[in-house]
Amino acid sequence: xxxxxxxxxxxxxxxxxxxxxxxxxxxxxxxxxxxxxxxxxxxxxxxxxxxxxxxxxxxxxxxxxxxxxxxxxxxxxxxxxxxxxxxxxxxxxxxxxxxxxxxxxxxxxxxxxxxxx
Amino acid sequence: xxxxxxxxxxxxxxxxxxxxxxxxxxxxxxxxxxxxxxxxxxxxxxxxxxxxxxxxxxxxxxxxxxxxxxxxxxxxxxxxxxxxxxxxxxxxxxxxxxxxxxxxxxxxxxxx
Numbered sequence: 001x002x003x004x005x006x007x008x009x010x011x012x013x014x015x016x017x018x019x020x021x022x023x024x025x026x027x028x029x030x031x032x033x034x035x036x037x038x039x040x041x042x043x044x045x046x047x048x049x050x051x052x053x054x055x056x057x058x059x060x061x062x063x064x065x066x067x068x069x070x071x072x073x074x075x076x077x078x079x080x081x082x083x084x085x086x087x088x089x090x091x092x093x094x095x096x097x098x099x100x101x102x103x104x105x106x107x108x109x110x111x112x113x114x115x116x117x
Numbered sequence: 118x119x120x121x122x123x124x125x126x127x128x129x130x131x132x133x134x135x136x137x138x139x140x141x142x143x144x145x146x147x148x149x150x151x152x153x154x155x156x157x158x159x160x161x162x163x164x165x166x167x168x169x170x171x172x173x174x175x176x177x178x179x180x181x182x183x184x185x186x187x188x189x190x191x192x193x194x195x196x197x198x199x200x201x202x203x204x205x206x207x208x209x210x211x212x213x214x215x216x217x218x219x220x221x222x223x224x225x226x227x228x229x
Contacts, residue, residue, distance in 0.1 A: 041222075042221050045218075
């Protein structure tokens, strides 16, 4: 497809379950970002990949959160032992350039909305 | 206190009005300033991108950055119902690229 694709669009999990969220970036985009957007808030940075290398994971809120991009294209965000406070929209974004001031426009997917009961 | 402050609204204006949206920030390292538009249940999309201080105009949209006051603005002229969305300001430091710090977002409704 032409844009960033995320799946599932909606996920309901029971507290304690593990979830996996998938992101297909725009073909050829080097940089991939995950952001978390809580209800009524702006997106908050979670982690960044340049190709397959995870260069920054400073925004991951706990060691229950894990992200990977093994072949430098598709990325998965995994949340283990989900808690209610993990309920949010998880946004994936990609850009053409490498990390730095001129990475180019950031293109966002529509997000995966996670609800933890 | 958050690094970026933005009034969440909601802001309701009649069609054709001039809309002013604003953000303040505390981190003097921010060099790149952006405005994103986010429709309900969609991802943010980039509207305007400005480096350092100054003005930038694109059609009905004008972005202003005043680094001395740590204050940025987005003006929308001749507002349309299709402009109804949440507007997010975002910024990053000199080496930060697209590791963005967002404001809360202002919800705008343009009424017929």
